[in-house]
Amino acid sequence: MNSQAYKLRGPPIGLSLVYPHLPSSSALHGGTKLLITGGIVEAYRRLFLFLVRSIVDRFCITVSFDEEDPMYNWLLYWLSRRPVWRKARDLEVTTRHYGLEASQSAHPWLPPREDTRDTGREMSYLPRADKTYHMWYKRHLMLVSRRMKSPVSSFNRSEYLHIRIIAFSHRVLGDLLEEARAEYKTAKENVISVWASNNLNNWINITSNPKRAIQTIILDPGVKEMLLEDAHEFLNSQPWYAARGIPFRRGYLLYGAPGSGKSSLIQSIAGELGLDVYIITLSRSGLDDNSLYELIGGLPKRCIALMEDIDAAFKQGITRDLPPHNVPKGEEDGVAASMPPLIPEPSHFDPRVTLSGLLNALDGIGAQEGRILFATTNNFSALDPALRRPGRMDVHVEFKLASKYQAGELFKCFYMPSGGDGRDNMNDIEKECSEELAVQFSGIIPDRRLSMASLQGYLMRYKELGGKDEEHVEVEASR
Ligand SMILES: Nc1ncnc2c1ncn2[C@@H]1O[C@H](COP(=O)(O)OP(=O)(O)OP(=O)(O)O)[C@@H](O)[C@H]1O
Known part of the structure; x- marks a missing residue:
């Protein structure tokens, strides 16, 4: 009995092997003992954590969804509509629209509000950032948390959704994603999402517009029908393109009088085809050839890329080559170099898109397959022939003043x-x-x-x- 009690109070097994070999000075002896005890406790702690992690990995599926990924919106929308928030005590109430029209995203458990004119948006409940919530999905326990990628103080805060499901099979995750996608798609039936890039070159869902019925666009007979049919046919002919080795991309150039319905028609076609619109602003500050290439490469497989007033960007920012202040000293034309500059040198380096950069981005190796490009201009002749050529802009449609x-x-x-x-x-x-x-x-x-x-x-x-x-x-x- 006594020896049992001694064993329980005695040092851990590892320590009893080491203590007899310790030096004899009592201070040194005590210090070393402490050091070794600490080391062994730490080793046990690590071992314990390792075992817990291995068990968790074996029994859980852990996934993260980045804010920039469209799936993030699907899941947040799906989450916002779960009854679990009715009971939760610690929540975030938000007017986020998850890329949907406000009325679609309203939380089903909130009392309906008749008048949303003050904010124009409905409220919904969401999991609070940096807090973990428990919920059940198809009898599987699920832990959900929204986490910040960058520090709270940072200007460009971005977040991701972290989900852990206790399940052996990946099928549960597949079911969850499919359900979230389907719910989101149903809610999105009457809207088109509009995306634009931010200064970090990420695509951000800036707004959602109601679909515009194609009947409300009035053009000369056959024009909109031709465009819509062409786009439909393109989207359905991927194998045809692949069999012939033709890049699966199509470009439409709509040019002509201002206020003749170019933008309205694009919005309407996007609605008819059920595609999101990605606006590429060539004159966006900080956009240069590399970032444009990256941006176009980051477009989803099926979408409408929109470059509005492409001639204006051409006049303001796009050059065939790099701007003159980038030409190395001594290589400029001798006479021109000796003359005082007509335009003051910019105080800072402003990166710009060059025409060759734009051409490469449109049909270079990194260009996304399956995308439809719509470019609009009021000044057809200002565009470089290389930009207008088939392969980049396959269909040209002139918009005239009203007949x-x-x-x-x-x-x-x-x-x-x-x-x-x-x-x-x-x-x-x-x-x-x-x-x-x-x-x-x-x-x-x-x-x-x-x-x-x-x-x-x-x-x-x-x-x-x-x-x-x-x-x-x-x-x-x-x-
Ligand atoms: N063909 C049209 N059918 C119906 N509405 C039209 C048409 N053209 C213009 N509109 C109306 O005029 C307004 C401006 O149209 P829109 O912005 O589509 O013209 P745009 O050709 O893109 O102009 P801009 O070249 O100046 O950008 C819209 O509110 C739209 O409803």
Whole structure:
């Protein structure tokens, strides 16, 4: 009994082997003993942690989702709709929209709010950052935490979602992701997400716009149908491209009059194809050839890349070569070098995209397969022929000022009963009346002299008159 008690109080097994060999001086003896005890305790601690980690690795699936990854939005949206938050005491209430329209992302457990005009956004509940929550998914315990990648004080804070599921099979994780994706996709049916790059060259979901019905875009007959069919056909012909070794990419150049519907049509096509729009702003500060290459390489497999007013970027920032202040001293033209510079030297180095950098990014090795590029310009001739050539811009469509046909169709579009299916809700007399007024309106509008945007602006001013005051139209159109 006594010897048992001694054993329990005695040093750990490792220590009893080492103590007899310690030096005889009592101070030294005590210090060394302490050191060795500490070392052995630490070794036991590490061993324990190692065993715990091995068990956790064996029985748990651990995954992280980066904020920049679209899956992050799926999961956050999915999480925000779980009933678990009804009972949680420590939460974050947010107006985040997860790349969705506000009304879609509203938390199902919050009382509905009638008026969201003050914020324009609905609230939802989320797990608080740096706190771990327990929840059940298909009878598997799941630990969820949102963690910060960068320090809290840092300006560019970014986070990731950390999920640990106690399960042997990966199927649970697959089911979870599939469920989150499906829920997100359903919520996203009526919106298109718009992405832009930040200064760190990451794609950020900046907003979500409601889809615009293609019927509300009024172009000359056949134009939008041709574009939509072409894009549809492209997306369905990957094997055809692969079999012929042609890069699976398609570029559309929409050029012409301002306010003629270029951007509106792109938004509408994105909605029809169910693709997100990624805006590439060539004049973004800090964007140079390398970062543009990286940015285009980082586009998702199926998306619409949009470069608006590509000619403006060309005038302001893009050059065929590097800017003159980058030319090494002594290599400039002799006469020009001796003259004082007309434009003051920039005080700091401002990286810029060169034309060759843009061309390489569009169809270089790193360019993403499956993407559709839409570029718009008001000045077709300002674009370098290399940029316009097939392979980079395969389809060119000119947008002109409004034709009489467009004016008439816009008129009908404006004065059809709102809500529901528009013209289908009209009775025969109303339809006839609206046709007649539309003919009168288009008869007054001069052909190809006014933009669709200005006609829209005009009709907006008289939308209350319901299209019955043709005298106004006549007066305005004659101006
Ligand atoms: N063809 C059209 N059909 C219907 N609406 C149009 C059309 N063209 C222009 N609009 C209206 O005019 C406004 C401006 O259109 P949009 O921005 O699409 O023109 P844009 O050609 O892209 O102009 P810009 O070249 O100046 O960027 C939008 O509100 C849109 O509703």
